[in-house]
Each structure stands twice: as C-alpha cells, then as structure tokens.
Amino acid sequence: MKEEITADQIFCPICIEDTLPQTTGNLLRINFVGTTIKNIGFRCNICKSLVAEKRFTLYGIPIHTFGYFRIQEIYPRSFYARKLKDQKYYGLNSTKGFAK
Numbered sequence: 001m002k003e004e005i006t007a008d009q010i011f012c013p014i015c016i017e018d019t020l021p022q023t024t025g026n027l028l029r030i031n032f033v034g035t036t037i038k039n040i041g042f043r044c045n046i047c048k049s050l051v052a053e054k055r056f057t058l059y060g061i062p063i064h065t066f067g068y069f070r071i072q073e074i075y076p077r078s079f080y081a082r083k084l085k086d087q088k089y090y091g092l093n094s095t096k097g098f099a100k
C-alpha cells in the first residue's frame with residue numbers, strides 16, 4: 001500500500017486551520033494540465049506556504065477560476081494545496097500580498 005502524505009506533514013497548524021480538506025489525505029495534488037497557479041503571496045512565516053489562485057486556462061486565457069488555495073511547493077511545478085476557507089478575503093486582497 002502506498003504511504004499517504006498527510007496535511008500536517010506539509011502545512012503548519014495555522015495554515016491547516018485556515019483551509020479546507022480536499023482529497024484523500026486532505027491534500028490536492030495539482031497537475032498542470034490546463035491549470036495555472038497565480039502566486040499572490042501571503043507567505044506563512046512558519047511553514048513558508050503561499051496563497052495562489054488556481055485557474056483553468058485555454059491557450060493562455062483564464063476561463064475559469066477554482067478559487068484561492070494555500071500551496072506548498074514540493075519540487076518544481078508540483079504543489080500540494082488546500083482550499084482557503086475565506087475566499088472573499090483573498091479575492092479582495094489578492095494584489096496586496098500581506099499576511100492576514
């Protein structure tokens with residue numbers, strides 16, 4: 001059986017509290033097929049995760065947004081992500097990039 005990586009191995013307790021579980025192991029592995037991640041900042045001082053907007057793009061044009069996620073880079077072009085509870089806050093402050 002494959003060993004699951006759990007959210008608490010990736011994110012600090014504050015970031016876990018700020019986000020919602022996604023898939024098995026409470027993590028969403030993002031593939032880059034048709035999706036892009038726009039990093040908007042809000043770096044966590046503890047676990048160094050970032051807030052990003054996940055979008056579906058077609059020929060480079062964003063056509064759908066999946067909302068705001070807290071992401072942790074595992075290796076180049078691969079991330080673990082958890083959806084933020086407060087989507088509105090990050091939508092309104094996406095250009096500021098300061099910690100909440």
Ligand SMILES: [Zn+2]
Nearest residue numbers: 012015044047
């Ligand atoms: Zn954190």
